[in-house]
Amino acid sequence: xxxxxxxxxxxxxxxxxxxxxxxxxxxxxxxxxxxxxxxxxxxxxxxxxxxxxxxxxxxxxxxxxxxxxxxxxxxxxxxxxxxxxxxxxxxxxxxxxxxxxxxxxxxxxxxxxxxxxxxxxxxxxxxxxxxxxxxxxxxxxxxxxxxxxx
Numbered sequence: 001x002x003x004x005x006x007x008x009x010x011x012x013x014x015x016x017x018x019x020x021x022x023x024x025x026x027x028x029x030x031x032x033x034x035x036x037x038x039x040x041x042x043x044x045x046x047x048x049x050x051x052x053x054x055x056x057x058x059x060x061x062x063x064x065x066x067x068x069x070x071x072x073x074x075x076x077x078x079x080x081x082x083x084x085x086x087x088x089x090x091x092x093x094x095x096x097x098x099x100x101x102x103x104x105x106x107x108x109x110x111x112x113x114x115x116x117x118x119x120x121x122x123x124x125x126x127x128x129x130x131x132x133x134x135x136x137x138x139x140x141x142x143x144x145x146x147x148x149x150x
Contacts, residue, residue, distance in 0.1 A: 032061065035134060038130070038134065039057075039127070039130060042126075042130050043123070043126065043127060043130070045123075049119055049123065052118035052119055053115070053118075053119060053127075056111065056114050056115055056118070059111075059114075060107070060111040060114075063107055064104070064107060067100055067103050067104055067107065070100055070103075071100050074093065074096045074097060074100065075142070075146065077093065077096075078093055078146070081093075082147065082149075082150075085149055085150065090149060104135075108128065108131075112124060112128065115127065
């Protein structure tokens with residue numbers, strides 16, 4: 001994970017080229033693989049639960065990735081304007097970040113309903129606890145790499 005954040009920060013500082021984008025995509029797929037392994041290990045799904053969970057999870061993860069892409073774009077925008085930050089740009093960036101948080105929450109609500117139709121609510125609750133923990137760790141690592149506005 002630290003390697004991924006280092007690459008993101010490096011790419012933001014130096015600009016994104018095709019090779020760098022390909023490398024970030026490779027790292028993202030590695031993170032996704034590890035996340036799937038963690039979910040599999042912690043959730044201990046029965047075969048029936050796994051058959052119900054994974055197709056919906058793949059849909060959820062695809063939509064979550066779009067929000068992640070928008071977040072990376074926002075971080076790139078922040079990095080480009082860090083040295084010349086104005087009140088207007090700061091407002092725009094904060095509003096963008098809040099909008100993305102709202103989208104992520106809306107997405108979780110949408111998929112809570114989908115998961116809850118095919119799995120016991122207790123299982124769905126456990127998944128969202130785990131998802132929240134994973135996202136908090138990722139968010140903390142990203143936040144620790146970004147300098148505060150001057």
